[in-house]
Amino acid sequence: MMREFAFQGAQMLLVLLLAPLLTGFVRKVKARLLRRQGPPLLQPYRDLARLLRKDVVLSDDASWLFRVIPYFVFAATWVAVSLVPTFRSGLMFSWTADLIAIIAVLGSARFFQALAGLDAGTSFGGIGSSREVMIASLAEPAMLMIVFAIALIAGATQLSTMSAFMNSDEVGLRVSLGFCLIALIMVAIAENGRIPVDNPATHLELTMVHEAMVLEYSGRHLALIELAAMLKLLLYVSLIACLFAPWGISPSGAGATQLAAGVASYIAKLAVLGAALAAFETVIAKMRVFRVPEFIGAALMLALLATLLRFVSGSL
């Protein structure tokens, strides 16, 4: 019992510590691909520490909700990512929320973040919020369809069971899983506001979504929101890793060597997927905001197709 509890705690701390590193790593690789030196790997930690020490400058029009939301967004994202198997499956509280519920917890975080964008009554906040919910209104069903397709193959929506199934021999190569992987990557890009959907590096451009929404935030509130965004990126990368590259995740009764292998393989997977994300972002251009629905709509259609294939035939 205590041992399981310790593992759950370790997972929570690990994701919290790794999330800024992943973001820093992606930035570094992107900079190197552009033949720039780039900021040091640990820069996101320094940014967060600096923001945490600063005063909060609060708009005169902001309400109590504005001050509560960063804590809620951070907490919800943190809880969601803590339930995704990273280096070890069978986490103590993994049955608290299945994958559908994890998606919905992230949905709660987004709901409140969009409200925060409207709180100060500015046009920038409004534009960010309205675009965020427009993107989410397609990305969330796409994500649910992906979950449906994989759940129908694995026979469960419980993430531990799904991951264990994907690691077993029963999976085989399936068309529907291929569709799911592509759709999941597209949704992950959209959900995290990466290029080509949104540009995390720009400020004050009319195409931006997430950055416009959090424009009025400063100090520790901004630090929490940024940390939550980093955690969300880590969540989606971990999700892709545990569903489509479940090798090396140590089972619940494993010894020390297997655990070490689990941690090492998890970090390796993060590095590979992070580098792939950086490379993808380097070679592609940002879309117009009204092209985004087509992009996510394609993901939705792929995921729906995967689900339909699964309904039609057990082996596809």
Place this chain on the structure above:
Amino acid sequence: MVVYALCGVAALVALAPVGMALRASPRGTGVVYGASLIVTLMLLVMSLDILLTGAGASATTLPFGLPWIGAHFRIDTLAAFFLVVINLGGAAASLFALGYGRHEDAPQRVLPFYPVYLAGMNMVVLAADAFTFLVAWEFMSLTSWALVIAHHRTAENLRAGYVYLLMAGFGTLTLLLAFGLLAGAEGHYTFDAIRAAPPSAGVAALVLILAIAGAGSKAGLVPLHVWLPLAHPAAPSHVSALMSAVMTKVAVYGFIRIVFDLLGTPAWWWSLVVLGIGGATCVMGVLYALMQRDLKRVLAYSTIENIGIVFAALGLALAFKAEQLPLPAALAMTAALFHVFNHSLFKSLLFFGAGAVLSATGTRDMDRLGGLIHRMPQTAFAFLAGCVAISALPPLNGFVSEWLAFQAILLSPQLPFWSLKLMVPAVGALLALSAALAAACFVRAFGITFLGRPRSDAATLAHETDTHSLAAMYVLTALCLIAGVLPGFFIDALAPVVQALTGGRMPVQTGVAWLSIVPVAESRSSYNGLLVFAFIALSGAIAALAIHRLASDRVRRAPTWDCGYPDASTGTQYSASSFAQPIRRVFGTLVFGARETGSMPPPGSTAPARLTVVVRDLIWDWLYAPVAAGIAFASDRVNTMQFLTIRSYLSLVFGALVLLLLVLAIWP
């Protein structure tokens, strides 16, 4: 038991003359709503007792109604569950109205009808023969119609009342035909007799279609929904809450009673029809809701969405039941009934919030509101809870029932038919889409109404609402939270109802560790709202504590930054229309035929630029407008009959007589 329930109904009816007598007295509001509150609470306790203790059905026959039948009343578990929904909603609305009703400027048009309306809804559920059912149904329609036109000086409300009356008449007509078919040639009007002699397959199919039309028109299924967004907002807010949260559920009850109870064994293709209509309804409802500026109309359209979710789950239950799969059928039925209960909670809550806003500001137009969270903090909190719950977000209750529906969908590959195999995932996608759009819709509803800066003087001068209204909202908020974090108890309470309807039941939830809910098996899927809630609260609290202790807890107030261009004018904020613009562009052209035209003045001119947006209701244009035009054309033609000479009338009478005699002569 049923006798006590009828006494309660009689007490409610008896309140009508009291309301009439006290219409001018300042105590009238308190007396009528206070008494309604007490009676509905007693009915609530009674029906909860039946539901939870699993007491057997109790029936009685009263000597009125059709002379050779009498009026039959019966409470079984299904009726008990819907009595709980009705009287919980009724009690909450009465409590709210104790405060809200004082702002009513025409109490004489509300007080007499309100308790009878409650009585009518109770009677529909208690009725156990076709005649009593139809009388109660029509009674409920007419009393609610009277409440819709309570503020009859607004032309809009009169039109709403007219359309409502027409559609209610249509609905009752189809139900009349449905029961006529069920009763058969021998005229078995009691439900027991109908149940004992289920109709043949062809008749059953016809009854199904008629039941969908009849109950669906009252519940607001697309395309029979047109009256709902007109009528629900027109009534006083506590009545709007009852109509949206409770009366639509009575319609769902009618559908379940006919299709799951009276029609016998279902055919598999019935589910196809119900699923299709449910899926279409939920997406159309929420898309309409996103296009509205009127806060109460947003809520009314969102009711249509939720009814769509309920019917989609009912369709699934029907499919599983037809294929003799009791366990999945029980899961889908639990999802439907739990959503019925949940929706009655949060929709009442939201309408109460909208009512409080309406009485504080005098407007329902979101583009004239804003910043109310500063002036009405408690209303804002309760409304926010309702928004989170209706958007199907954990840890509140709306999520649990949708989650159960998704789990039921994931069991559907067991179904053998190709069309169902294609339909079910499509409906799943529609449900997912509507859930995401609902979140967008309620970010908009809450954000534009309560956040930002006030967009009019009325919003600037608003003040917090009274304690009774707040108490009603807080009770519902608490129930939303309890049903969200402890859903296992609610699922278990629904089990006898589900057992009676589908022949199966979900596993007992109360024994599961940590109060999780586990629909099939833990390795398959589980959800624990309590822990999700506790974890989020705990992590948030730890983060706040750590940051305030270790880093900084200082706050400076300053003008809004807005990229360095803060504008004093509140018109530069995002409005309800502008917030919906991206979604209108994505979905609107297809669904609403939406068009945007912009006109810029020539350079040098000081005329304003204009953006005109046209959003049409294509269902109205294509379905209702032609029918209305056809009726107008026909009545124009018939109208000439009023101005004939006496000779023409006499020859008409003679012709008709000859024709009838001919028919009699030829008739075998």
